[in-house]
Amino acid sequence: MAKYISLFGGTTTDTTVQVVKENQIVIGYGPCMSMNRYVVYKVEHTADGYMYHMIDLDTKEIRCTHILQPLSCQYGIGKYYDDKTPQFMDAFEVAVLASEAERLAAEKADAEAQAQAEHDRIARIGAERLENIMPENVQGVILAELNETHFTDPSYECRETQSVRTVILGFSTTTRNGFGELRRAARNLPETASLAVYNKDYEHRYPCFTLGKSPDSGWSIHKMRYYTRKGFIDMLAYTAGDEANIRLSNATAERSDKRPETVVQGDFVIVEYSDKAIAVFGDTKPIKTELSALGGRFNSRLTHKGEKKAGWIFQKSKEEQVRRLIGKNE
Template structure:
């Protein structure tokens, strides 16, 4: 006789003994307390299998263990032996038709998404085969992190929600100045092009996050190098990113040492409502705002500005705000500069 033993509950379940009947209502305890109906019971050498339909979501799933509510121990499927409920067979049949249609639609949607991703990967694989330099030793990438930490349980984690390719490197060394050089390729990482010691993270130790440039490893954009040890495997790894229409931000200026000083827009100094400001071109794709910004910090933040207390201006450290170069006219308008 097949049996399952719970170490935590100290209970043995004999799967050859039928626990419930078809069309019977059961419930889950622990996650959502949803109710299910048993629409089918099958049997094989491992015992009975109960095929369930969620009465709220119409999701279908399977369980091998369903216990009486009086034996409740933690999360699991239970039935109330003091108030056994059944659903009319006709209603269960109608419910199954709806649940199966939902399952089929979700599977078709998943199939189409897999086909789309496959096509995108083919585009990206072709692009990388043609454009990844033969002497490249690493790919410099930016990753957008989403915080999934739970401070109440001391759980700290994050996930990557987006990755973009900023450039290629001829070596595997982690050099922050090189990462800053490529940060200006992408508007959303342009603020990382400005030197800030607090953005330089060196965590090459057990359980560390490696070398990365950014405010936090849990949220926001970071820049890091992905070494190439096997060209084919690395192309496969980044094929989807390269195939996305917004996955590559590479400019020709990264490949040479020409200065961009001559391309900078002029510095603007102005006064607005007794507040003094100065806008300067800070890098190829970023501008900086200095001055009496404390009273308008919420406005600047809403515009996408990044505050940095250690910017370099007039050969000294000053606090200021970093914006994408595309925000220059908007800044001038909002701060009443165009009058």
């Protein structure tokens, strides 16, 4: 026998007992006690008990649940049936409504699939951009966030905050938080330029370091931390798919777009890969032991001239030693 226990009301629901019939009206209570009305258009018996398929009478969206509680025991959020004076809809009206709801559900699923495909396409473009400009030793990404807060009921007791735009302002080589770093990055975007001027009231430390008039409304700046380079790219790929969402300082942009390279010998190329790192490309297999001994780290997914390419990463301080090693193997 399948049973579900409510943590809030302390009640137990036996799903092997059918509590409503087809065409019966069900009432749903949501956050802030918002109310929705549903009609049950199909009752299905499953391994977990009875499943009730319902249609929202306002939105025509399909919902399913195993748990329906009697209205006489109503205690909060959930879906309830009137156990004293149950109400029903005409069977023909419900059949027409179900047909319309299923059509809308199919259209919604198709639209969501197309939207996901477009999202993935944009994310691929963004990932490629970030591969080209993000330093190998990145420890944090400084982001500008435009947030909007909407109140969901007239008493303002329930509200919802959402981000409507994210802009990449810079890359950081440390996980430490500092408002000075955020203020410097603020200059990169006209909408946040005013935050570059010191204002103690704009420094928020809880729940996280945020620079702005309010973390919940308007523009604010914070640092994304504790991801690997690949993790940062995965998280921000869609954002970077729109070039307008990348606003680096001129110095950073120039270093990213104009990394100098030196051809040491036909098969070897040394590239300034970031501010503090160089990369070596070419037929390095015969000297891989020596490269590793110098502190090199092999990476099969580096980016060179916009393409994925295997190579070795070194600290820039090792450049002369790398040159001498390659010179000995010419």
